[in-house]
Amino acid sequence: MTLDITRLLLRRRHATPTGIDRLELAYARALLAARDRPVAFEAWVPGVGACGYARAALEVLLPEIEARWAAGEASGIALSGLRLRQPRDGEVRLLVSHHHLAELERRHRPEAKTCVYIHDAIPADFPEYARPGGAEKHERRLRNAAALADAILVNSHATAASLDRFLQARRPPLLVAPLGVEPRRAAVAPEAQDRPYFLCLGTIEPRKNHLLLLHIWRNLAGEAGAPRLILVGRRGWENENVVDMLERSPAIRELVVEAGRVGDARLGGLVAGACAVLMPSFAEGFGLPVAEALAAGVPVIASDLPALRETGGSVPDYLDPLDGPGWTQAIRDYAAPGSVPRAAQFERLKSWQPPSWDAHFAAVLPFLDNL
Incomplete structure (x- = not known):
């Protein structure tokens, strides 16, 4: 494999990871630990092709990447040991x-079997939320x-359903394998704030619907004891309206904090102290922030989407x-002292089990072995 x-x-050059980065890291970690099976690692080098990366080098690199991401720092470690394979x-x-x-x-090799992980079909299904050219590129990915592919992994049944139109002529074996939640993110001391606050995680882009929250907070700004909104995530694309409000609206300036990218250590504290994590997205393939917030024992208010209900x-x-x-009423209710709906969610949370990487690989590895 x-x-x-x-x-x-x-x-590794980025200070904070995405959900896809976390997945690839988890796979590298799990396969490094699988001493009972032959495993190799490779990277595609433009103009060269597939190059093997030594196991010993990766065993040094992974802890470095994890430590840097926890601190919110880019890794400067140099790469060595890549060899054409x-x-x-x-x-x-x-x-x-x-x-x-x-x-x-270009990368397909008939002598090998290829398994791909599809995280969503969003750019193809909702081209209005993609970068210019993004819809066509993603269509090409999914058709390829x-x-x-000899097998396909997906993160949710919702993503699997979105692939149906691409799998009419040929349907490789497919396994739904949700992302796991890192145990170290599950119990962290909350970050102190001077008032109740809500947290929204994710790249600032139209699909994430930050504009809804900013308009809500503009209306809340005149109310005594209004809660704070903390936005975690980099600025993405097609977000001029959101940026204009963040930079020009004096009404929200004292209540809305654009934290940008933060390391895992601080993020854990921000999640732990929130009244709730807000996820008002228009489309999602999985909803990792939902799983991570619930695993940390923090309530979630989310869009009514199949992928988020699945999570x-x-x-x-x-x-x-x-x-x-x-949304406005829910935010007021959750911010109120002795909040009844927040307490009710804590009760529901007692029976919820977070997705784990152990369960993920217990399903994935036998699936791959049978190809």
Whole structure:
């Protein structure tokens, strides 16, 4: 089995990881620990091709990346030990990010089996939320996966359903394997704030619906004891209206904090102290912030989307992403001392079990062994 770690090697230069980065890291960690099976690691080098990355080098690199991400610092560790390699007959090549799927036909090797992990079909299903050209590129990724992959992994039944239109002519074996939640993120001391606050996690882009929250907070600004909103995530694309409000609206300046990218250590504290994590997205493939918040024992108010219900079950309070009055009332209710709906969610949370990486790999590894 060979894991492609191209994205992981590139993303070591970033101070904070995405959900896909966490997944690729988890796969690298799990396969390094699988001493009972032959495992290799490779990265795609432009102009060169697939290059093997030494196990010993990766065993040094992974703790460095994890420590840097926890502190919110980019890794400066230099890479060495990349060597051109050819796939062995019958080996399973595992691509768990979308990194090379648009050019999968160039990387496909008939002597090997290819398994890809699809995180969502959002740019293809909702092109209005994609970067220019993003919809066409993602369509190409998904069509390549349908035509060339020997197996497909997905993060949710919602994502699996979104792939149906691409799998009409050929349907490789498919396994739903939700992302796990890191145990070290599950119990952290809350960060102190001078008033109750809510947290919204994710890149600032139209699909995440930050604009709804900013308009709500603009209306809350005149109320005594109004809660704070903390936004965690970098600025993305097509977000001019959101940026204008953040930079120009004096009404929200004292209540809305744009924290940007923060390391895992501080993020854990921010999650732990929040009245609730807010996720008003228009579309999602999985909903990792929902799983991480609930695993930390923190309530969630989320859009009523199939992927988010699949992740959170009956625990969060769900609202239509366009229901401004409903979101406003829920935020007021959760911020109130002795909040009844917040207490009710804590009761529901007692029976919720977080997705684990152990369960993930207990399903994935036998699936791959049977290809």
